[in-house]
Amino acid sequence: MALRNILSLPGDGIPWSLAAPLVSVFASAILYLLYKWLLPRPLPGIPCNAGAVKSLRGDQPALAEYLSTGGEFSTWLGVQCLRMGSPVCQVFVQPFKLPWILVADFHEAQDILMRRPEFDKPQFLIDALQGLGDFHARYKMGDAFKARRQLRQDLMAPKYLNNYIGPFLHSKAQDLVKLFEVKTDLANGRPFSIREDYTRTVLDVMLHHTFGEDYNESALDPQLELLRHMTPPLIYESGVDEPVNFDEAPRSFFIELLHETAEVLERTTVSPTPRLSFWWWSKQTWYKKIVSEKDRVLKEQLRKAARNLEAGTVKSALDHMMMREQVAAEKQGREPQLFTQGMADEIFSDPMTGHHTTSSALAWVTKYLTGYPHTQSKLRKELYSTMTAAIEEKRLPTFEELRRARLPYLEAVIEEARRLTPFVIVRETTEDTEILGCKVPKGVQCLMVSAGPGITMPSVPVDEGTRSETSKTAKPWGKWDESRDLRLFEPERWLKARDDGKFDFDASSGPQLGFGMGTRQCWGRRLAQLVVRTVIPLVVWEFEMLEIPEKLGGYVGIDGISREPVNAFARLRKIVPSEVRVS
Numbered sequence: 001m002a003l004r005n006i007l008s009l010p011g012d013g014i015p016w017s018l019a020a021p022l023v024s025v026f027a028s029a030i031l032y033l034l035y036k037w038l039l040p041r042p043l044p045g046i047p048c049n050a051g052a053v054k055s056l057r058g059d060q061p062a063l064a065e066y067l068s069t070g071g072e073f074s075t076w077l078g079v080q081c082l083r084m085g086s087p088v089c090q091v092f093v094q095p096f097k098l099p100w101i102l103v104a105d106f107h108e109a110q111d112i113l114m115r116r117p118e119f120d121k122p123q124f125l126i127d128a129l130q131g132l133g134d135f136h137a138r139y140k141m142g143d144a145f146k147a148r149r150q151l152r153q154d155l156m157a158p159k160y161l162n163n164y165i166g167p168f169l170h171s172k173a174q175d176l177v178k179l180f181e182v183k184t185d186l187a188n189g190r191p192f193s194i195r196e197d198y199t200r201t202v203l204d205v206m207l208h209h210t211f212g213e214d215y216n217e218s219a220l221d222p223q224l225e226l227l228r229h230m231t232p233p234l235i236y237e238s239g240v241d242e243p244v245n246f247d248e249a250p251r252s253f254f255i256e257l258l259h260e261t262a263e264v265l266e267r268t269t270v271s272p273t274p275r276l277s278f279w280w281w282s283k284q285t286w287y288k289k290i291v292s293e294k295d296r297v298l299k300e301q302l303r304k305a306a307r308n309l310e311a312g313t314v315k316s317a318l319d320h321m322m323m324r325e326q327v328a329a330e331k332q333g334r335e336p337q338l339f340t341q342g343m344a345d346e347i348f349s350d351p352m353t354g355h356h357t358t359s360s361a362l363a364w365v366t367k368y369l370t371g372y373p374h375t376q377s378k379l380r381k382e383l384y385s386t387m388t389a390a391i392e393e394k395r396l397p398t399f400e401e402l403r404r405a406r407l408p409y410l411e412a413v414i415e416e417a418r419r420l421t422p423f424v425i426v427r428e429t430t431e432d433t434e435i436l437g438c439k440v441p442k443g444v445q446c447l448m449v450s451a452g453p454g455i456t457m458p459s460v461p462v463d464e465g466t467r468s469e470t471s472k473t474a475k476p477w478g479k480w481d482e483s484r485d486l487r488l489f490e491p492e493r494w495l496k497a498r499d500d501g502k503f504d505f506d507a508s509s510g511p512q513l514g515f516g517m518g519t520r521q522c523w524g525r526r527l528a529q530l531v532v533r534t535v536i537p538l539v540v541w542e543f544e545m546l547e548i549p550e551k552l553g554g555y556v557g558i559d560g561i562s563r564e565p566v567n568a569f570a571r572l573r574k575i576v577p578s579e580v581r582v583s
Helices: 003-007 016-038 060-068 073-084 106-115 123-128 143-151 158-187 195-214 220-228 253-269 274-282 285-311 317-332 341-371 373-386 388-392 399-404 408-420 469-473 525-542
Strands: 088-091 100-103 425-429 433-435 438-440 445-448 495-497 503-505 543-546 557-559 563-565 569-574
Touching (some): 100 106, 143 341, 158 220, 158 569, 195 220, 317 341, 341 373, 341 525, 373 408, 408 503
Antiparallel strands (some): 425 445, 557 563
16 A cells, blocks of 8 residues: 555544655655765864865865876875874775874884884785785785795895896896987987886896796897887977887787786776776786786796706796795795795786886986986986996996995985885774874774875974884984975985085985885885896986976876876987096
8 A cells, every 4th residue: 555545544644745744854864864874984083174074975075186186196195184284184085984094204104114013914905916816915914924025035135136136137227228329319309208118128127037047038129129120210200399109019928918917906906996896807808818828927937947946056036936935845844835826926926016116216217317407417427436447448337336336326316216206105903003192993094194294295293292102212213304395306315424525325314105114115125226226327327318398297196006107208318428527
């Protein structure tokens, strides 16, 4: 029987004319209560945007507007803390979930990353990295994480980096210089993209690190060969500020899938539902082909590495990891697990993530040197005046010369670029805890604001009495002179004057979170630093980076598994080091 008829039954029924308004009021009340229940619920005692708690979308509209005007996610986080005047605040970006806690005090962020066990890898990042399978960065802290890290303990040692990686890296950097020479001649004064050139170079280095001589395909060599046979008439004539679009040589399926897998990771990392996003990607035919080819190559490389281990010729990262697994198995009285999916996934993560992050770092340094010509000249002067034998012999510096040279300004240039181009570091609370006196429950995502107060923006005041005990007893880090604009690229920040008038590079001059900190900091940071410290000097040695048009420049980046520049162009001019005055 219809509701209207029930409500209008003779005797005990309610006339519909009276019931309809009551039903409407009741429904409205229910909807209102539901709306109030779904509104963001701020954690007590932590500042937030007043308007955000009055909207189901929370801070999403404000973030979207900021991004639409050219802003970046990482700087938006810093702006929130600056506006609220607090080193700890909360924002509501994910509807119907707990707020994100923003930590905009370097000393406290350092304490969280290095000394606070109640902060661990967030589950959403573990889900976002499903495409990399079973490797250490997807593990929570514990015995399994430590065991995986122990497999890698030889790979960042000076002996491995300097004796095995260094010479190959230097040869690839020389090939990159040759490629830039060809492109510079063909471009004839016009700018061109450098993004893929750096990517190809780092791919080759990472593949050598991973598999050694057992893998003989190159990403860089085909590109150099292609452009060497190109002639100027084949380059489309246009204005001097219009970039030259060079053809890109095809890459092998495996090398190409490294790039494609990184793209999938980028998308799943920024997705609000990473598990669902990865599930969808994994059902695509092209992605299944990628997985099949990856598995085929890795099985082949595992067999080759096992033969190397048996023959006693341990060189590559995979060789070393198998050696460490064999040693661990002997100590534990078990059979070594050399051909597992875990071993394959662990080694695959190196070339996939390493090429993406390190090539971005090279592009950023090049961009800043282009935008700050005085800094570029100062760096070139340091290189020329330090490695005089290479000038006299009219050659590039050797790897050993670069490795042994004292180059404080180069170190400062690299570190300053890293300070200005960080990505956000996230930790999840594994129990109820406190941050600077603010109570934070279990399961909350805590974002270390790496492009905000104290690093790229003015600091916000902190009540020192609210710090944790481990924070209070820790050795204090340096602080930046905030009378100097923290947004500017100024490598001199990192230099400390000596009594003899020279300068030393001081990595603790001021805060930055480029590689993270603590046990979970970027595992491959030393390898990445070696690549940048080798490639950039050779490029600066041979080329002047000239001004590029505004539309091709700028310092806008994209946040993902690394912070990648939107534009990566250069206008190069070949120089003769012996003819450049360095006085």
